Amino acid sequence: MADAAFLALAVITIGSAIAALEMRSLIYGSIALMGTLGGIAGFFFLLDAPFVALFQIAVYVGSIAVLILFTVMLVKRELIFKKIEDKRRKFAGIGLMLVVMMALGAVFLDSGIKTITTDEPATDFKDIGVDFVTYYWPALILMGLLLAGSVTGALVLAKREDVENDQRAN
Amino acid sequence: MTNELIDFTLVSVALLGIGIYGLAVKRNFIRMLFAVEIIINAANLNIVAFGRFLPHTGGQTMALFSIAIAAAEVAVGLSLIIVAYRMYQNVDIADFRSLKG
Numbered sequence: 359m360a361d362a363a364f365l366a367l368a369v370i371t372i373g374s375a376i377a378a379l380e381m382r383s384l385i386y387g388s389i390a391l392m393g394t395l396g397g398i399a400g401f402f403f404l405l406d407a408p409f410v411a412l413f414q415i416a417v418y419v420g421s422i423a424v425l426i427l428f429t430v431m432l433v434k435r436e437l438i439f440k441k442i443e444d445k446r447r448k449f450a451g452i453g454l455m456l457v458v459m460m461a462l463g464a465v466f467l468d469s470g471i472k473t474i475t476t477d478e479p480a481t482d483f484k485d486i487g488v489d490f491v492t493y494y495w496p497a498l499i500l501m502g503l504l505l506a507g508s509v510t511g512a513l514v515l516a517k518r519e520d521v522e523n524d525q526r527a528n
Numbered sequence: 529m530t531n532e533l534i535d536f537t538l539v540s541v542a543l544l545g546i547g548i549y550g551l552a553v554k555r556n557f558i559r560m561l562f563a564v565e566i567i568i569n570a571a572n573l574n575i576v577a578f579g580r581f582l583p584h585t586g587g588q589t590m591a592l593f594s595i596a597i598a599a600a601e602v603a604v605g606l607s608l609i610i611v612a613y614r615m616y617q618n619v620d621i622a623d624f625r626s627l628k629g
Binding site: 371387 | 530531532534535536537538539543544545546547548549552553554555558559561562563565566572577579580581582583584585588589592596597599600601602603604606607608610611613614617618619620
């Protein structure tokens with residue numbers, strides 16, 4: 359059975375996920391998204407994975423959520439508070455959500471993973487560090503290259519060519 | 529450990545459902561990115577939970593890689609939002625039609 363901390367985290371995570379999608383203001387929505395990401399970090403702590411949890415807090419709550427907040431601030435104010443959604447699709451979307459939840463939930467509840475429990479000690483994060491620099495080192499280097507490439511690509515995409523050309527003309 | 533694998537899996541399924549709802553219903557580009565984030569986090573939670581209960585270090589390692597790649601995806605996605613907003617002065621994806629045949 360789940361304990362109280364788990365239930366509280368589940369309520370926070372799922373509640374703020376719904377709030378992130380349904381709040382009228384995009385700014386409050388992105389703050390609610392921070393709640394979801396923080397709740398997932400809490401689950402990682404419960405799963406004895408403090409390294410992943412802190413990585414999640416540093417990367418998601420620390421940088422991605424702030425990046426999203428800044429992007430929201432660059433958008434016009436009318437658009438931040440306007441809800442853009444298909445009214446016709448709303449009920450279909452809720453139906454789809456319930457079908458996915460019930461189908462997958464029924465599959466998981468019916469499957470054998472219900473009986474899986476473990477008494478093994480948690481993985482030491484030192485082992486993860488050793489794994490990273492020994493077995494997974496090519497993947498680590500590739501990940502660094504991918505991050506560098508994506509950041510460069512994002513900068514190139516978001517560059518304002520019109521302003522630069524105006525300045526040159528002046 | 530009092531929490532079982534099935535609990536984490538069910539939370540993950542709930543988050544996946546909410547993310548799919550957001551992707552299906554919302555037309556705001558930024559909100560759709562929120563939904564994608566929620567789905568990615570549900571997947572990460574599942575990976576770490578299975579890595580804990582079928583004891584293996586691979587679960588946490590893969591979750592770390594997944595988080596880093598999701599960060600790259602969000603950076604590119606947000607810059608795409610900025611470019612599209614600059615071109616159309618809107619974040620409604622129904623307006624982004626210039627590639628429609």
